[in-house]
Amino acid sequence: MTSKGIDIERKLVRKLWEAGYAAIRVPASGAGSSEYPKPDIICGNGKRYMAFEVKKTKKDILYINKYDIKSLLMFSEIFGAEPYLAIKFSKDKFIYFLKINDLFTTKSENYKITYEQAIQKGLTFNMLINNSIKLEFNW
């Protein structure tokens, strides 16, 4: 089913450092640390800051709890970071990065996205990183 993908988180942190970002995994546990919203990973390169909620699934559809998304959005808004949902489907080697607006809502007001939708709407890691270069030229 769905689970926190610690192996995926480590891989993403490594790729972010290689791409010139200082990145940190934020463990979910830790006494006294659960009272505030937080993402799974945050990173910055002095110009651009991003926060990630990371999920992996063996299925073709991923359901995401609304509180996970709310926590990501609240943290990112205050901190000053672009919020992304990073999804790894077992059957695909890529991690896809979704903006929250590109997710679909369920009847219970949680979120979902299928593999096909993730491919269509999501960014690959290279697309995500190259976006920062585009932003620079737009200034």
Next chain:
Amino acid sequence: MTSKGIDIERKLVRKLWEAGYAAIRVPASGAGSSEYPKPDIICGNGKRYMAFEVKKTKKDILYINKYDIKSLLMFSEIFGAEPYLAIKFSKDKFIYFLKINDLFTTKSENYKITYEQAIQKGLTFNMLINNSIKLEFNW
């Protein structure tokens, strides 16, 4: 002697949230997380980002390992954050925030600062936070 002040870290995280910053404690442990430099706390408010190395001591002088400072500076430089050493002396209720340039070096190229120097050179929490307002008006 000197120790990682987890209680101080929690208190600082709480004060930062109260001051309008999204703040996160970065546990030192965690498999696969020790290969990259990292601070004890990072925070941001969309305009200003800060990284803290946190220490506490029962003595009147604090010695800081050069690798702790190097890690803080390297992370902050890449991430895009102001680096601070946050020190809590047992005999004083305040936490003092020191810029790395205000620390003194030892013969072994580590760092040190006395309680008197920390009071003289360091910022209190309110001074640290109000600095962001000054920066805004200077733009």
